[in-house]
Amino acid sequence: MNPFTYARPTGIDEAVSLFTPDSRYIAGGTNLLDLMKENVTHPEQLIDITRLPLKDIEETTDGGLRIGALVSNSDLAWDARIEQHYPLLSKAILAGASPQLRNMATTGGNLLQRTRCYYFYDADTPCNKREPGSGCPARDGLNRIHAILGHSEQCIAVHPSDMCVGLAALDATVIVKGRDGERRIAFADFHRLPGNEPERDNTLADGELVTAVELPAENFSTHCAYLKIRDRQSYAFALVSVAAALQLDGGVIRNVRVALGGVAHKPWRNPEAEALLVGRPADKAAFGELADALLAGAIGFNDNQFKIELARRAIVRALSDAVEGAV
């Protein structure tokens, strides 16, 4: 790590006012310190936000939940309201990382995890995300864990979070606060595709602080599934993950959501394709069509072609599982 100074504000406005371009907010620290030790990130100031009043889960006026940015991943996954009403989110969180990391990592921090690309993490190799303009060795190198959707010439990295895949499927909203006040960002607009600016993972402005995540009332608690496919049974990043949610009327689809993890620079959804399934029987044919639509335009590289078929199978499987209940 490089030397840095440390600040410990107690109020949100104070935290935001302390921010300088070379600062980082720190809460769980599980990714930030990792990156600092790897010489990938070099903040000159860490602003410790763990004393800010952002640790509660509260009901919103429209029947949803507002989750403070500092709620730990464990506390969130095991909150009775989340377990009962948003089992998809609980399952997605528990599929990620390890119990120790989930005890440390926070809701806001989970959104800001950076990619697991080998090259991004190895400061002795080129990487456009880490050093814009230095190149992307992953394209012609080791890319088994990389993107098949939404990648660019510049970057083929994927977003590593499981929780975010669940939040994407649930249409969450991210609340952020900056010097210019508070704003709400639809989850689909929070993370971005790499394009020509792979160094930017999300749409936060400099110094903006994630303060909360809001879940809408619609919770898909009776039919949902989080399926994570990985190289180990636990404690491994997803090759492909699927957050599937259904509302059924008898055997007929009234509403369907599918978000994919491990395949793109952000959790991947296709609301138009989802809409086409409304009114259709909840069967493998319909699920297969949705899978095809979600994966339309998928392009793999040398080592990760398999992800396209794997994702297709995973989508059908997860939706089939969701028909059975909350799994």
Add this chain to the structure above:
Amino acid sequence: MTVKTSPVGKPLDRVDGPMKVQGQAKYAGEFPLPGLLYGHIVNSTIARGRILHIDTRAAEAVPGIEAVLTHENRPPIASYDKPYEDDDAADGSPFRPLFNDRILYNSQPIALVVGESLELARYAASLIKVEYQTEEHATDLLTNLDQMSTAPADLPGPRGDAKQALNNAAVKVEVQYTTPVEHHNPMEPHASTVHYLPDGTLEVYDKTQGVQNCMRYLEDVFDMEGQIRILTPFVGGAFGSGLRPQHQLPLAVMAALKLKRSVRVSFARQQMFTFGYRPRSIQRLTMGASSDGQLQAIYHQAIAQTSRFEDYTEQQVEWSGMLYKCPNVTLDYQLVPLDVYTPLDMRAPGGTIGVYALECAMDELAYAANIDPVELRQKNFTDFNANEGKPYSSKALLECYEQGAERFGWSKRTMAPRSMQDGHQLIGWGMATGMWEAMQMPASAKACIDATGKLIVSSATTDIGTGTYTVMTQIAAEAMGFPMDQVEFKLGDSNMAKAPLQGGSFTVSSVGSAVQKACQELRMKLLDTVQQTPASPFSGKTPDEIDFADGWLFIKDAPEQRVKLTDIAAETGALEVEASVEPGEVRDGYATGTHSAVFVEVKVDEDTGMVKVSRVVSAVAAGRVVNPKTASNQIMGGVVWGVSQALHEETQMDHNLGRFMNHSLAEYHIPVQADIGDIDVIFVEEHDEIVNALGSKGVGEIGIVGVAAAVSNAIFHATGKRVRDLPVTLDKLM
């Protein structure tokens, strides 16, 4: 009076267990020293070329940084190969850290930053700028096969005429397997803490499997004969990574000599990928059998990578000439030199790879001949090692098949692939044979009675987690006739009696035999001593007629006739015996080996290809088991390693950069708790009076050998797919 039972063969708790569970066991990087400095290693970012310029000014300017060592300013080190040749060196010119400006492989150490704290040294290291002259590199085994040449290994010559026999064989399989680079990755990263003593001599806490190996290495490299002591009380796993001195050791010594200060150098996890590893290999097998499954011919060729500076060899193909009865065998072993570091022995070196290929090919042969895989192996059993032209001293392999199959429930297996299913899970049952050598090395041990009457036994071996402290205590207690709590075994000090490297599953057979002999001789010496006393009641008594308890020596039939051990010691000075044991001549007429039969159940998700090894039975014939608790733990660990080899482990290199890229425990996968199902270990009874005086063959390696084949064979049984390239990841099953 303490009631004594014979400790050997008992499942006793580890004697060092309480220390380990309380965090009191200290490992190489944990010894505090006054004024200790910390070194952080800087690694090269190219695979081949020269350092044109290395700019260390910014690093040196950081307050608290004491020195930056490079090839330009390091203390003098030996300039010939010989001083660098340690006990496990491969043929060639060993790597010399910071020797000159040459870059021989990517991530080679090129500088050491030494400062007041770990984080400070790491930070300053990030400020160093290096300018290279880059040369073209070659790191890919598969695209450099034209560079291969015959390995300098002592292979048995061709037996019979394999080519002819293959032409005539009724059933034939011709297959190729590949195995990846794997890194040892013990949980404890390598570390050396060098204590710089006022007289300029060094005491070094080092993570190693050979304290005397490291001592000799440092003495020779730094021309410091008699000035080095290596201490290794605990080792946080090694699996072969500590068989050679790793470069943190000479680097820490360089810094200590340069600064005349105590220095610690620890590898970061990423740096655990910057030295030896299991080599990537190609295994080509052609097997022929009669229609009833009798083996007629085996051709086994291995092609493996090595570095450009050393020819690393291991036993990859010999197994195919010795495990089964087969009249026609041709073995071949080729090496391809690349711009990489030299491979290094890693748990069951060679066997894990060669037997994997042989045992997968046997499964393919079983299906080609439509014979049950166990039956095929039983049919080809031999108790004669045709490579050596000698019978085995013992080989209870048929009992392993029988007892393993029974415990596993093998008779309920249906032969056809994809014939067993449970919901979305395809069930597969597979098996394989395992084997390893039962070697013995010359070793010594010292035994004495201390001032409290306790038996102290020592030898310069280590305990890498195998249970050496415990089993040596058991062997000593039994040989001496002492209760366990009156015996202490000491190890891990280069000043102790000579011991071989801890590896190859030969510690119990080698060091254990020396411990046994030293204690037997000490028992004689004690009796001799008391017999010297005038009118001693012990006169004319044989060692069998005496016994020890609670610090007394007494006559078994007349316990009231006794002498206090401390009194004997006080009268005669220290009672001490050093004994050495060489492998017995009786071994010369025999081949010696451990054997196993491994049975595996896998569940493969029909959609996603995720594989879970749900159940393993490993039946092992390893002679006399000194401690069934620690020994079965060794076998379980070997099984976990085999599962890992089959499904997880692969160090991935970007050949454009010539650099390993998944150099972390997040991306270099070993199994987690959730990956491991039930593991059932059976020790098959096997009496062997030839292998060594203890009749014990060692269990460190046999647990892994054959497991990856059994898993692969089970996956074939589940899915009908033969994946011949390890690891079997789910993409290969799509």
Add this chain to the structure above:
Amino acid sequence: MSSTKDHSGVTTVATYPIAIEINGKPQQLDVHPWTTLLDLLREQIGLTGTKKGCDHGQCGACTVLLNGKRINSCLTIAVMHDGASLTTVEGLASGDDLHPMQAAFVKHDAFQCGYCTPGQLCSAVGMTAEGRAETSDELREHMSGNLCRCGAYPNILSAIEEAMPATREQLERDKGVSR
């Protein structure tokens, strides 16, 4: 290619005071902001029972109990834990009496080299306090944040299964005391 940025503009590192209770003992310490909780334990106050296996939250060897919850001490900086209470492997036993989890680890030979053991123990105690894992498969999943390269997993599982009831009782007692 190796275009490491020069950050040497900031080279003097200030320390910050923290008050932290470690294994029941209150301590006043001055820490550099970049000192992780793990390095504080191992290098600054000599508690080397907590192990460094990867330094990146990928192995679990550094697991400690922070305010009763299991965390990776390598991925947090000490300066953030002013006022916290920490339990390490050195604080599990009561005097000469091993914690039930420690005793079970010895009895079931739940380790070989011993390097992952302190983390496994703290993790197992933390898991017991969480109260979310009961069946063998659940225990396996909930202990998957602790790698064991020796492969002692089956014995670790047996030890935990045996020691969980007594550990639960002890946690209840401790809770009673602190109330």
